[in-house]
Amino acid sequence: MAPRAQPVVGRSGALAGAAVVGLVVLSFVGLGMRAEVGRGLGPAEWAAIRFTVVQAALSAVLSVVFAIPLARALARRRFAGRGILITLLGAPFILPVIVAVLGLLTVFGRNGWLNTVLEAAGLPGVSIYGIHGVVLAHVFFNLPLATRLLLQGWQSIPAERFRLAAQLDLPPATLRRTLEYPLLVQIVPGAAALIFVICLTSFAVALTLGGGPRATTIELAIYQAFRFDFDLARASLLSLVQLALAGSAALIALWIIPNFPLTAGLDRVQQRWDVRGGVQRAGDVAMIALGSGFLLLPLLAITLAGLRGLPQMPPGVWLTAGNSLWVAVLSIAVLLLIALPMAAWIATRRAGGAEAIGLIGLSASPLMIGTGWFILINPIADPVALALPVTALINALMGLPFALRILVPQMRETLQSYHRLATTLGLRGWSAWRWLVLPRLRPQIGFAAGLTGALSVGDLGVIALFADPERATLPLQMYRLMGAYRLEAAAGAALLLVAMALALFWTCDRLGRRDAEA
Amino acid sequence: MIILSLRPLQTKGTIMRRTLLATTLLMAGPALAETPVLTVYAGDYFTSEWGPGPRIEEGFEAICDCDLQFSTGDLLPRLMLEGARTKADVVIGLTSDVTARARATGLFAPHGQDNGALTLPIDWTDDTFLPFNYGHTAFIYNETLMDTPPASFDALLAMPDDIKIVIQDPRTSISGLALLLWVDAVYGEDAGAVWEQLAPKILTVTKDWSSSYGMFTDGEVDMVLSYTTSPAYHMFAEDDFTKKAAIFPEGHYFMTETVAKLSRTEVPELADAFLAYVLSEDFQRMIPTANWSLPSALPEQDWPEGWSDLPLPEAVLFYDEDEAEARKAEAIETWRRALSQ
Numbered sequence: 001m002a003p004r005a006q007p008v009v010g011r012s013g014a015l016a017g018a019a020v021v022g023l024v025v026l027s028f029v030g031l032g033m034r035a036e037v038g039r040g041l042g043p044a045e046w047a048a049i050r051f052t053v054v055q056a057a058l059s060a061v062l063s064v065v066f067a068i069p070l071a072r073a074l075a076r077r078r079f080a081g082r083g084i085l086i087t088l089l090g091a092p093f094i095l096p097v098i099v100a101v102l103g104l105l106t107v108f109g110r111n112g113w114l115n116t117v118l119e120a121a122g123l124p125g126v127s128i129y130g131i132h133g134v135v136l137a138h139v140f141f142n143l144p145l146a147t148r149l150l151l152q153g154w155q156s157i158p159a160e161r162f163r164l165a166a167q168l169d170l171p172p173a174t175l176r177r178t179l180e181y182p183l184l185v186q187i188v189p190g191a192a193a194l195i196f197v198i199c200l201t202s203f204a205v206a207l208t209l210g211g212g213p214r215a216t217t218i219e220l221a222i223y224q225a226f227r228f229d230f231d232l233a234r235a236s237l238l239s240l241v242q243l244a245l246a247g248s249a250a251l252i253a254l255w256i257i258p259n260f261p262l263t264a265g266l267d268r269v270q271q272r273w274d275v276r277g278g279v280q281r282a283g284d285v286a287m288i289a290l291g292s293g294f295l296l297l298p299l300l301a302i303t304l305a306g307l308r309g310l311p312q313m314p315p316g317v318w319l320t321a322g323n324s325l326w327v328a329v330l331s332i333a334v335l336l337l338i339a340l341p342m343a344a345w346i347a348t349r350r351a352g353g354a355e356a357i358g359l360i361g362l363s364a365s366p367l368m369i370g371t372g373w374f375i376l377i378n379p380i381a382d383p384v385a386l387a388l389p390v391t392a393l394i395n396a397l398m399g400l401p402f403a404l405r406i407l408v409p410q411m412r413e414t415l416q417s418y419h420r421l422a423t424t425l426g427l428r429g430w431s432a433w434r435w436l437v438l439p440r441l442r443p444q445i446g447f448a449a450g451l452t453g454a455l456s457v458g459d460l461g462v463i464a465l466f467a468d469p470e471r472a473t474l475p476l477q478m479y480r481l482m483g484a485y486r487l488e489a490a491a492g493a494a495l496l497l498v499a500m501a502l503a504l505f506w507t508c509d510r511l512g513r514r515d516a517e518a
Numbered sequence: 519m520i521i522l523s524l525r526p527l528q529t530k531g532t533i534m535r536r537t538l539l540a541t542t543l544l545m546a547g548p549a550l551a552e553t554p555v556l557t558v559y560a561g562d563y564f565t566s567e568w569g570p571g572p573r574i575e576e577g578f579e580a581i582c583d584c585d586l587q588f589s590t591g592d593l594l595p596r597l598m599l600e601g602a603r604t605k606a607d608v609v610i611g612l613t614s615d616v617t618a619r620a621r622a623t624g625l626f627a628p629h630g631q632d633n634g635a636l637t638l639p640i641d642w643t644d645d646t647f648l649p650f651n652y653g654h655t656a657f658i659y660n661e662t663l664m665d666t667p668p669a670s671f672d673a674l675l676a677m678p679d680d681i682k683i684v685i686q687d688p689r690t691s692i693s694g695l696a697l698l699l700w701v702d703a704v705y706g707e708d709a710g711a712v713w714e715q716l717a718p719k720i721l722t723v724t725k726d727w728s729s730s731y732g733m734f735t736d737g738e739v740d741m742v743l744s745y746t747t748s749p750a751y752h753m754f755a756e757d758d759f760t761k762k763a764a765i766f767p768e769g770h771y772f773m774t775e776t777v778a779k780l781s782r783t784e785v786p787e788l789a790d791a792f793l794a795y796v797l798s799e800d801f802q803r804m805i806p807t808a809n810w811s812l813p814s815a816l817p818e819q820d821w822p823e824g825w826s827d828l829p830l831p832e833a834v835l836f837y838d839e840d841e842a843e844a845r846k847a848e849a850i851e852t853w854r855r856a857l858s859q
Contacts, residue, residue: 204725212723224689314567482728483563
């Protein structure tokens with residue numbers, strides 16, 4: 001069934017995959033060079049591992065469960081401002097942790113908006129602190145990602161199928177079974193695995209909203225081992241545990257995803273004759289309203305606090321914003337160089353297991369990779385001089401699993417549907433990329449680039465370990481302001497950061513969808 | 519478009535600076551080329567516009583005929599990773615909790631200054647790490663929102679459980695660790711029971727001081743673990759006199775940040791001059807408002823106006839580095855167990 005002759009060969013992709021593995025393995029070699037035999041894993045660490053897995057699994061399942069109706073509603077409704085809303089709904093995913101936590105507390109905290117409303121209505125208040133708070137925060141962060149991945153899937157269903165379904169007058173249940181379930185089976189496992197891995201590496205959010213040391217995650221234990229005990233052996237060991245957990249989740253998910261042939265349609269705009277009923281419309285409207293409320297209210301809190309802080313922002317913030325932008329652009333470039341060939345390589349293989357490689361950068365803890373590279377670079381060059389490029393490279397690694405999840409399905413569809421035509425026309429190598437792959441994957445490339453750029457802008461990354469005053473990034477500057485009691489100015493910087501990340505995301509996403517349907 | 523124009527501009531700046539520098543060097547001959555550089559590693563907050571860094575640089579360069587360059591980052595991990603290859607001549611900002619570990623690296627030389635010049639509330643005899651500021655752990659409250667703040671640590675424990683406080687995690691934050699040593703110094707063997715009493719009042723634990731303090735100023739908690747000097751920021755920078763530190767007669771845990779000289783420095787005289795500058799009146803007078811902490815070598819009558827009115831504890835508790843190091847692991851385990859129930 002697998003096509004024999006492929007217009008794009010996997011060699012460069014395999015090479016990129018090997019480079020990613022190499023980057024991470026080398027960082028552990030670096031760590032190994034400096035690690036002394038430390039204390040192994042104690043009961044505290046095991047408790048952390050258990051808690052981490054439980055909260056990550058819950059967060060992943062709930063994020064996807066809520067994302068399904070939200071994405072479906074967004075996919076089948078057209079309304080004014082839909083494009084902007086979809087972009088805005090993506091914002092929580094790129095928020096720096098500390099900003100998001102304060103935003104969530106403004107809404108759901110002890111004296112937050114929700115409790116104020118409940119009190120006014122004479123109802124008992126709710127406490128956000130506990131594992132439910134951790135899960136709530138993680139759903140807040142990751143619902144946007146799951147929604148976007150699903151929405152992308154929904155929009156990739158050829159419009160002809162909905163037309164055919166309408167002509168045959170299929171009842172909703174049949175339509176769900178024949179069109180939507182196959183789609184969900186394709187997307188849900190991968191999205192859930194990805195969110196599981198993100199939540200696996202959560203640290204400050206889990207601790208703060210979990211209400212204390214009960215909510216200790218592996219990443220916190222890594223940080224403690226590294227920063228407080230300087231026990232590189234234990235830190236590396238914990239990092240490997242995290243890697244193993246992430247790897248197993250990814251392999252299970254990719255194994256579940258069935259590999260059945262997909263066929264492209266004629267790229268008409270989807271028309272949904274099947275969802276014109278009033279009940280369905282009301283359901284969709286309610287879902288969009290609920291989802292938007294949950295995702296946008298904390299964002300509104302962040303915006304309000306930020307607007308108050310903007311006038312107090314020191315001029316140095318703008319310089320760091322420039323640094324952040326340049327790091328983001330660099331990480332997008334690096335990401336595309338790695339992700340595109342890798343996606344092609346994965347898409348030409350029958351099984352998708354190789355995609356798990358993309359996750360190792362994210363799950364091995366950026367702190368540890370950064371430290372490993374610091375150790376390796378230090379004897380040869382000044383790591384501080386390379387702080388920004390190294391940060392960009394590591395940010396690209398962090399973005400890789402998202403990019404692959406976005407690119408691979410469409411890449412597979414493109415290669416499966418067009419390889420005969422491409423072979424007939426003699427399209428191979430670069431010309432296949434130029435005339436077939438890049439044009440057909442343009443929306444996905446834009447989305448992946450935007451996501452990576454936005455993540456890179458918002459991420460503190462490894463730069464905190466070593467940075468010259470002039471090489472600070474915007475998130476680092478924000479933390480510095482907070483450290484100097486300038487909380488209002490920091491809120492202003494946070495707003496600037498969110499705006500910048502969103503603008504970058506929107507620009508890339510837009511470039512990808514230009515001359516496509518809105 | 520903006521994206522594209524940014525980097526070239528910066529590069530051009532660097533090139534221009536370099537060309538300018540090269541031309542200047544060529545014209546001025548060896549005199550300028552030899553302007554010595556003193557590399558000072560500092561904590562992250564140090565070099566922001568409101569941190570003490572820029573003013574220290576200005577003050578020292580005015581007397582040293584040198585170029586002081588700050589390099590910021592995560593101090594101790596960075597030093598330990600760099601080891602003997604470190605470029606630092608001087609390190610500023612190592613807290614008293616990590617000096618034992620820093621000393622063990624063998625990278626530091628005696629500071630050579632007279633500890634007798636210090637005006638700390640405790641006796642300081644360390645010949646390697648020289649304090650440049652100090653403060654104490656304290657719980658901060660807003661007096662307009664809290665009528666009867668606790669007058670002692672015992673009173674804090676006895677407060678109703680609907681009073682909520684936020685603290686920092688001792689495993690990730692220096693101030694969080696200081697709180698544990700504070701409880702240990704006051705209550706010793708009973709620390710476990712104390713934590714169980716405090717647990718229902720602890721709304722949550724944050725990774726770092728900033729998040730905790732943000733939760734306090736946002737009104738999410740009644741009290742926050744911070745420093746006795748925190749109200750000073752609100753008083754002198756914001757004209758806000760509502761934030762107070764609850765002063766406990768049992769005593770408060772002492773914290774200090776130090777400066778130290780690397781033994782491998784290639785500019786030892788400059789490093790010595792910098793250490794002497796740290797004890798100078800110019801530096802010490804700047805510390806309160808630039809660092810929001812108390813100066814280590816300045817009599818109280820010379821503090822900036824209003825600072826001697828700041829309520830400070832009579833009794834000061836402090837473990838020297840060996841004792842702190844010895845008690846740390848057990849204190850953290852006691853804390854973790856009590857709060858995990």
